[in-house]
Amino acid sequence: MKQKVTAVFDIGKTNKKFFLFDKDFKEVHKEYISFEEIEDEDGHPTENLPALKQWLKDVFDNILKSEEFSVKAINFSTYGASFVHLDENGQILTPLYNYTKEIDAEIVEQFYNEYGNDKELMRTSGSSKSPGLLNSGLQLYWLKHKKPEVFKKIKYSLHLPQYLSYIFSGVPLSEYTSIGCHTILWNYETKDYQEWVYKEGINAILPPIVSTETSLNMNYNGKRIKIGVGIHDSSSALLPYVRSVKKPFVLVSTGTWSISLNPFVDTPLTLEDINSDCINYMRINGKPVKSSRLFLGNEYKVQVAKLSEKFSKDDDYHKTVAFNYETYARINSDFKYSFKWESIEHKNMPEQTNYNYSTFEDAYHHLMLELVKLQVENIERIADLEKIDRLYVDGGFSDNDIYIKLLSHYLRGMKLRTTKASLGSALGAAIAISDTKLNSKFLKKNYALKKHVPFIING
Template sequence: MKTKVTAIFDIGKTNKKFFLFDRDYQEVYREYTRFDTIKDEDGYPTEDLASLQIWLKEVFDRILNSKKYTITAINFSTYGASFVHLDEHGEVLTPLYNYTKPLDKKVVDKFYETYGPREKFAKETGSSDAGMLNSGMQLYWLKYSKPELFKKIAFSLHLPQYISYIFTGIPLSEYTSIGCHTGLWDYGKKDYHSWVYSEGIHRILPPIVSTETSINMNYNGKRIKLGVGIHDSSAALLPYVRSIKKKFILVSTGTWSIALNPFSEKLLSQEDIKKDCINYMRINGKPAKASRIFLGNEYSYQVKQLAEHFKVSKDFHKSVSFDYDIFFELIKDFTYCFKWHSIMDENMPSETTFSFDRFEHAYHQLMVELVLLQVESIKTATGDDQIEKLYIDGGFSDNDVYIKLVSHYLRNMELRTTDSSLGSALGAAIAISDVKLNSKFLKKNYALKKHVPFIIK
């Protein structure tokens, strides 16, 4: 008997992953690949879309003919803020422009002169002024910088929907990609922002469907349910939303640490915007308020500096556990010691200075300062909402010092950590499933752990 499975392509900027999940969402197969970047017409690095398309088809066709598995459904999770532009024949017109590509300042200024001011626009769209990371701005840039090319666009598809289009041939839009810091969506009106209509951009945006939409197709002689794709951050949030009954904050940690509040019903406040809050979008079109800090990036930089200073191995920080005595010694006369490399903070000194003679002391000082930033980020995401549950996943979920400190500084919240490198892939599988999740799902699939604050001496 072949095992019935759901297939998921999870496309990150670095790793391209393919998973098979059984009916209980247990991973039964995976494979990874990477592609070298190519260059766009300005010499800026970008995704090799042609190689990606070949790999997608090759993997899927191979698994489809497997003697071990029967694919019943397939869905797609990818990074956001990226458009694929198609002509009337369905051919790709441009490179997949990298969302880190700098935008011409004149174009951005012209946009805000016409549709600003920036603060009002940020409040309405849940999008900070972030250049190409606001994918809607890419369409505006194309219209005015490359007008002849823009005229040839029949459809602009966000990357998750383009990957789906490769298999279905049906151009569609869906909520999580539209609502993710694109500058396209007006959260108050629950429709595209007025600038989209003023510029005629809506004509090249395909019909919007629910993220849970699936298309039943005969693919190479097999009946398969094909999903329309989902933005990876919204996908990672979905298993929590579906299996937890009470309100919660999810902190997804990695290079960026993103505190997500999927229960915030209000538009962003002026204070939120000042703190660089943005909105992601849930699959039902509701906002998920997000507060971001460059925590993992800063951590990597600082532990490298500490390892060089104390002449220890570069991985020594991984062996440090929380030490109560060191912590209480530090907070007796606490002062800020670290100047951040990639974070702006009013408390940081002009230079990094400390008088510790052991790595462990300096490391605890670093972690206290980083966690204080993290706590502020969590409080910003929480806002006025009464939320008592806190979940942390990703790279910092197994950092003992980080977890003990977050638990200590947020004693009023119940802290649980989860361990799943499959977050967005599992979310994409759940999005096209009719299965109801219960509270045991996270425990079974995510190695859920509860943490109790330490006792203050």
């Protein structure tokens, strides 16, 4: 008898992944691929959308022929800030413009002069001001005013998760997590599109909005399959925590970016939040997720490379360094900010890096102490720690002994847990279209949940 499974395509900027999950959300099959980027008309690197589409179809068609699995549902998790524009025949009109692409400065200035100069737009939309397409709504404005001949042909503009769903369903839809993630499209106060969207007539090319939990029961290649509408990957990665943890918490998702997420807010951002570079993600029910980003992993990589060169250590030597209390105590007793960051701006940063240590271990402890102080500020920016006492950390830094011990120490009023969420956003996409209720044991069973306690201060 074939095993009943839910299929998920989890599409990152680099790796494209396909998973099958059983009824208990255990991974039973996976496939990976990556594609060389192509260039848009301006020579900017972008997703090879035709190759991606072909791979999606080939992988899914093959799995439907499997003698081992019976696919009952499929959903899609992808990176955000990316639109696919379709004409009236469903044909793609433009490249999938990369969210790193910067556009004509005069168009950006024109937009913000007309709609966003007083920061009210940034506040109510939960977005930060961007010179390029990281705010995906700006792409629609840019197309209308810079490429009107293309804009006139657009029947629907779909965020990438919804386009992947469209490939299989043929039904154009919008959903909350893609709309609400730093797009400048959504107004968290009115719970509707921003006024500028209507003034520009852009609402006409945005398909009907449905719940992220929506699925379409369809006949696909002779099989009756439930097709999800897709979900933004950051919102998807948060979903298993929201569904299984009943008390308020903060999730810190670490990697190249360290993103602190607080899903327990009921109000839009304040001007103070915007000035502190906070933004909103969105839960599947449309509620805001207050968040703050820190380029922690990138800065860590840069500074560790410098330390490795200075002390003539192998590139991976830093992975062997464990927390040493005596080293920490000695550094902390006469602490001075010593690192000049390359990808982070901070008021305490010196003019140049200046540390006087004779060993890699000492310098590395000092580096981690400074980075954790930045991380603590980042967490405090988005949460009232007198009201929230649970902290989850997943991603690359969950394995860093010094990072975890210092974070536990400086936030010792919080109960710190680390998780191995390698399936993260894919698992969330499967859960989004499932009727299964998660309990408090879910993280322990599926995420290798580990408790941490603050170290004891000697003397």
